[in-house]
Amino acid sequence: MANLRGRKRRWRSGAAVGVVAAVLVAGTVPAVAAGPGHGVAGGDQGPDKSGRGLDKEALRAALAGLPDENVTGGLIRMSGTDGRWTGAAGPSVPTADAHFRIGSVTKIFTSTVLLQLAAEGRLALDDTVQELMPGLLPAGYFPVTVGQLLSHTSGLQIMTCATEDMSPREAVDASLACGEPTEPGRATRYNGINYFIAGLIIEQVTGRTYGSEVRTRILTPLRLRDTYVPALDDWSIPAPYTRGLVAVPGGSGELTDVSVQNPYGWAEGGMISNAPDLARFFTALYRGRLLPPAQQKDLFRMPAAASGDTQFSYGGLQRTEFPDGTVVWGKSGHVPGYTSGAFATRDLRRLLVYALNPTDRSPELPYVLRIAGAAFDVPVPATAG
Numbered sequence: 001m002a003n004l005r006g007r008k009r010r011w012r013s014g015a016a017v018g019v020v021a022a023v024l025v026a027g028t029v030p031a032v033a034a035g036p037g038h039g040v041a042g043g044d045q046g047p048d049k050s051g052r053g054l055d056k057e058a059l060r061a062a063l064a065g066l067p068d069e070n071v072t073g074g075l076i077r078m079s080g081t082d083g084r085w086t087g088a089a090g091p092s093v094p095t096a097d098a099h100f101r102i103g104s105v106t107k108i109f110t111s112t113v114l115l116q117l118a119a120e121g122r123l124a125l126d127d128t129v130q131e132l133m134p135g136l137l138p139a140g141y142f143p144v145t146v147g148q149l150l151s152h153t154s155g156l157q158i159m160t161c162a163t164e165d166m167s168p169r170e171a172v173d174a175s176l177a178c179g180e181p182t183e184p185g186r187a188t189r190y191n192g193i194n195y196f197i198a199g200l201i202i203e204q205v206t207g208r209t210y211g212s213e214v215r216t217r218i219l220t221p222l223r224l225r226d227t228y229v230p231a232l233d234d235w236s237i238p239a240p241y242t243r244g245l246v247a248v249p250g251g252s253g254e255l256t257d258v259s260v261q262n263p264y265g266w267a268e269g270g271m272i273s274n275a276p277d278l279a280r281f282f283t284a285l286y287r288g289r290l291l292p293p294a295q296q297k298d299l300f301r302m303p304a305a306a307s308g309d310t311q312f313s314y315g316g317l318q319r320t321e322f323p324d325g326t327v328v329w330g331k332s333g334h335v336p337g338y339t340s341g342a343f344a345t346r347d348l349r350r351l352l353v354y355a356l357n358p359t360d361r362s363p364e365l366p367y368v369l370r371i372a373g374a375a376f377d378v379p380v381p382a383t384a385g
Helices: 014-021 056-063 103-119 146-150 168-176 193-206 210-222 275-286 293-300 365-376
Strands: 071-079 085-089 245-247 255-257 318-321 327-335 338-344 351-358
Touching: 056 071, 056 085, 056 365, 071 275, 071 365, 103 146, 103 193, 103 210, 103 275, 103 293, 103 327, 103 338, 146 193, 168 193, 193 210, 210 275, 275 338, 275 351, 338 365, 351 365
Parallel strands: none
Antiparallel strands: 071 085, 071 351, 245 255, 318 327, 327 338, 338 351
């Protein structure tokens, strides 16, 4: 197993990660921008597919051929009123309920805690970072709201100057010292700094650690026993787990095990979970079990004026519309050796949780699109063939 300790790798920012930062992406599967109320009541039903049920043969086919040189294994978990199905393939996936690193799916846990704090009156989405954490943003910066952090419309700098050995606050400070911000609210720019600041705000407002707030507010009530926020010095992953195996750039081409790695992503992308827990979390979240009605609307409410191919709600969810009109909401994540995601229709007719172990030899997007096509019975681009 490779020893990644001591490496001062640059942060894998949204710009650097590219499509795997949000695997179901505009330009491939167009995400539709919307006004402030879009997605709150109606408008997301898409074509009537009632009575079809899951295409289990298509789901099996989506995992067929694994392992190959690009992906060493994968798993799919389908739930919802259209049916249930679970499958796994490849030697890197010991069981369909194995643990894996969820990367940026972490962001939805973070946004949920902030929306709960808003419901309690301890902050508001219109509160600014400058009000909640005086001195964090340099003097002269535009006011940046909590809602702009969660929807990636803050305009703050991409985290290109942070390294993975930094604490969350150090990483934010290093990023803000590099480059210039843009005016917030004008454009969507996927950016990990938004959720590092969100995590710092959670700690500032509650006086407790980010991990303890996630555990107390979400994990314990939902009995998510296989999900947790690792301590920043805890590189381990509990068994059983899917193995992250990557080809080291410039090396011999052999695969290196990176399952044990720095959970530097913290509130932006550091959590570990498994498919059953993620399915339970997203089901509870979409059914309104974690948020009161006002914040449930915010969970799906889209920024009104921001431009950008891929846009995110005030709950951090990505709205994706497939070519046939089917609409799903969710989040994907990526860290070395791990790509995963959870997407569902608003009515929870279908909920998909998937996890892959990409080798980084070639983009895993075609594999994800093939899974999405089977899961939601939708046409996908030819690149998924």
